[in-house]
Amino acid sequence: MQKEIRTICYDEDLHLEAYHFQGILQPFPNHFHDYYVIGFIESGMRCLSCKNKEYTVGRGNILLFNPNDNHSCVQCDGGTLDYRGLNISKKTMLSLMEEITGKRKLLGFSENVKKNNELNHYIYSLHKIIMHGSKEFEKEEILLLLISILIEKYGQPFSSCIPECSHEIENACLFMKKNFSDHITLDELCKCSGLSKSTLLRAFTKSKGVTPYRYLQTIRIGKAKELLEQGVSSVDAAIQTGFSDQSHFSNFFNMYIGMTPAAYRRMFKEGDKNNV
Numbered sequence: 001m002q003k004e005i006r007t008i009c010y011d012e013d014l015h016l017e018a019y020h021f022q023g024i025l026q027p028f029p030n031h032f033h034d035y036y037v038i039g040f041i042e043s044g045m046r047c048l049s050c051k052n053k054e055y056t057v058g059r060g061n062i063l064l065f066n067p068n069d070n071h072s073c074v075q076c077d078g079g080t081l082d083y084r085g086l087n088i089s090k091k092t093m094l095s096l097m098e099e100i101t102g103k104r105k106l107l108g109f110s111e112n113v114k115k116n117n118e119l120n121h122y123i124y125s126l127h128k129i130i131m132h133g134s135k136e137f138e139k140e141e142i143l144l145l146l147i148s149i150l151i152e153k154y155g156q157p158f159s160s161c162i163p164e165c166s167h168e169i170e171n172a173c174l175f176m177k178k179n180f181s182d183h184i185t186l187d188e189l190c191k192c193s194g195l196s197k198s199t200l201l202r203a204f205t206k207s208k209g210v211t212p213y214r215y216l217q218t219i220r221i222g223k224a225k226e227l228l229e230q231g232v233s234s235v236d237a238a239i240q241t242g243f244s245d246q247s248h249f250s251n252f253f254n255m256y257i258g259m260t261p262a263a264y265r266r267m268f269k270e271g272d273k274n275n276v
Contacts, residue, residue: 027074037065039085045077070209106158
């Protein structure tokens with residue numbers, strides 16, 4: 001069986017993450033991120049669900065995820081996945097949009113799955129340069145060209161990508177964002193939203209694409225990433241983000257991010273790419 005190889009790198013100049021997954025069998029459960037994902041599949045076929053739409057994606061497919069786009073995937077061809085991706089924070093995207101359009105407004109991708117040879121070329125070239133640790137301005141040039149093309153072909157106001165959310169559901173989300181480090185109960189979510197348990201579960205999942213518990217765990221993982229980037233240990237990150245124990249934290253982190261908390265922390269501590 002082919003060995004799984006996970007290579008990750010944070011580019012200090014561009015302020016974004018690049019990662020390369022090779023020989024991957026791991027499924028990814030329904031979740032979301034608070035950053036943009038731009039990637040393409042080099043080989044393998046996956047059944048992808050994104051914002052409650054089903055896709056079969058394979059070699060040459062480009063994946064475009066906005067912050068908070070819920071998605072999941074599983075291998076569906078008996079093989080493995082080779083995938084290159086870029087993670088771009090909202091802060092970095094705002095700077096890119098201001099540079100390109102003169103307006104400091106977030107980009108929204110109008111489509112999640114596409115095939116475009118020109119974009120494939122730019123994504124692959126940028127990814128390769130980042131992984132090789134280049135300090136030349138060529139990488140900034142390619143990134144700006146890539147985002148410019150995405151704006152032209154698939155750009156829309158970011159507000160168009162945010163589904164309508166009722167006041168009750170928004171209250172539950174705000175409660176979890178504020179109290180993510182505490183032990184939260186379903187009764188507390190019902191109290192702050194004013195909904196019964198069954199109504200809350202149905203309405204929340206329909207609105208956000210994930211269950212309340214999955215939403216909470218995703219918020220916790222996002223906060224844990226920030227702590228790990230600052231050099232906080234995995235143990236302390238787990239405690240500060242409300243996970244019951246280190247094993248529980250590591251399992252969820254790997255499930256959502258595709259690597260261990262320790263490997264993710266090393267990427268920022270060492271300032272270099274890592275093989276996981």
